[in-house]
Amino acid sequence: MSAKRIVPESQPRGPELDKRKAYILTTIVYEYIATAEPVGSATLTQKYNLGVSSATIRNEMAELEARGYLVQPHTSAGRIPSDTGYRTYVDRLMPAESLASEESDRLRTEFARAGRAIDEIVEQATRLLSQYSQNLAVVVAPSKDSQVFRHLQLIWLADRSVLMVVVTTAGVAEQHVIEPVVDVDPDELTRASNALNRRLSGTLLVQLDRGTVVDALATTEPPLHASLIDGIIAGFAHARRPEERRILFGGAQHLLDQPEFRDFKKLRSILDLVEEQRTLYNVVLDSIERGESTPSVRIGGELELEDMSECSLVAIPYRMGDRSLGVLAILGARRMPYGRMMALIAATADHLSQHLTDVELP
CATH class of the missing domain: 3.30.450.40 (GAF domain)
Structure with a gap:
């Protein structure tokens, strides 16, 4: 489905609103929000103490309409706020509220x-x-690029099969299977996990590139085989892969x-x-x-x-x-x-x- 685009309303015409027009506009917005019914001068006169006659209110409403703040949805009906009227109310006239x-x-x-x-x-x-x-x-x-790495586990599945589990601080877990070309043992995986968690915990996933991972594993003794390191790097890339x-x-x-x-x-x-x-x-x-x-x-x-x-x-x-x-x-x-x-x-x-x-x- 293609949504049809429209052009926003033009800016209000004429000078800034004086105090009375601003008060009348505010009252109309308030009343229309409350009732969902077009607001007429009689309603304003009867319900609100505006301090002026109904004829004066009609004249002011007519000018607010001419300047783009109000619209008249039906012949002989009252007025309702236009986009411009609402915008003026939100930006300049609306009292600030806070949650109870x-x-x-x-x-x-x-x-x-x-x-x-x-x-x-x-x-x-x-x-x-x-x-x-x-x-x-x-x-x-x-998005994933906002996730922070908390820790990982390298879990021995078989001599040449390792499950890599990456956990972020927001509780997101990603799994990736590594298949190194040499045998690995559980102790080796524990040392690698500890080194990565110690050096990289608190780092944004998006920052866990090849150089960062290689540096974190540089002090692991004995050194890890290159195929295991490549698998870990691929696991981090999998964890931060772009997605919708x-x-x-x-x-x-x-x-x-x-x-x-x-x-x-x-x-x-x-x-x-x-x-x-x-x-x-x-x-x-x-x-x-x-x-x-x-x-x-x-x-x-x-x-x-x-x-x-x-x-x-x-x-x-x-x-x-x-x-x-x-x-x-x-x-x-x-x-x-x-x-x-x-x-x-x-x-x-x-x-x-x-x-x-x-x-x-x-």
């Missing part, structure tokens, strides 16, 4: 239950993010609860993207600025895909120590509570990163 301490404590406890295997940890992150956000959670799993990064999804059923996706055609297009994976994978990675550590928000047309024009994406990287491992993301309707989603995803990334760092420590 009780929720934060629950997240910490839930991650502690995930164990030490990295697959289990990222699966737990997907479940939690979906559960707490009530949206579609997307998690890009770590996993992308995990959770909570697609939550989209059914949102009015925007009760149109089956719209929902089907999102589910098709989930099934296809590659497009969403690229969208999520493209949403993160290099070196960024705070949530990134892309709204509607900013995602540049027609099938996602009614969606917004909140994304943030997660880490192990000082290394970026992957990305967490929440995909939902443009009408999402952005402050809540940004606070949630930031707290989830913090707890996930801390758990991964704790797992990495010897």
Whole structure:
């Protein structure tokens, strides 16, 4: 499936918003997020103390629409925020939120239950993010070049057959069979294992090249046969071989609860993207600025895909120590509570990163 790309909205027209227009825009965004119904001047007059007449509010709303912050979905209906209106709200008008301490404590406890295997940890992150956000959670799993070598075992199978087991600090194990051209004995393998573990534990897998391995084995007595060394080098190459990064999804059923996706055609297009994976994978990675550590928000047309024009994406990287491992993301309707989603995803990334760092420590 080829997703059709679109051009994002143009920038707002005219000067910066004055205080009253900013307040009216903020109130409309707040009301629309809460009700999913277009907002009219009568609603604003009745529910909010804006301190001006309904006629003044209508005039201000008309100007906000003319300048691209609001749109009128139906004739004689109220207004809803445009992409530009949401963007202005998120960047300039939205009050900062933080996760309640009780929720934060629950997240910490839930991650502690995930164990030490990295697959289990990222699966737990997907479940939690979906559960707490009530949206579609997307998690890009770590790549192998971010894995750190913890230890290996060289296990004697036969005189000329050795099983090499490589274990990373995140609990990932890779196996490789070595077939040296000379006989080997278990004591020789133990000495080689001890030398490699002593010298290389804590090294990134991607750094375990031929020169590094040869140097680590240089002091082994008696010296290892070249075919065994070559087999060990091949085993490390096998452990760090490039592979497709996993992308995990959770909570697609939550989209059914949102009015925007009760149109089956719209929902089907999102589910098709989930099934296809590659497009969403690229969208999520493209949403993160290099070196960024705070949530990134892309709204509607900013995602540049027609099938996602009614969606917004909140994304943030997660880490192990000082290394970026992957990305967490929440995909939902443009009408999402952005402050809540940004606070949630930031707290989830913090707890996930801390758990991964704790797992990495010897």
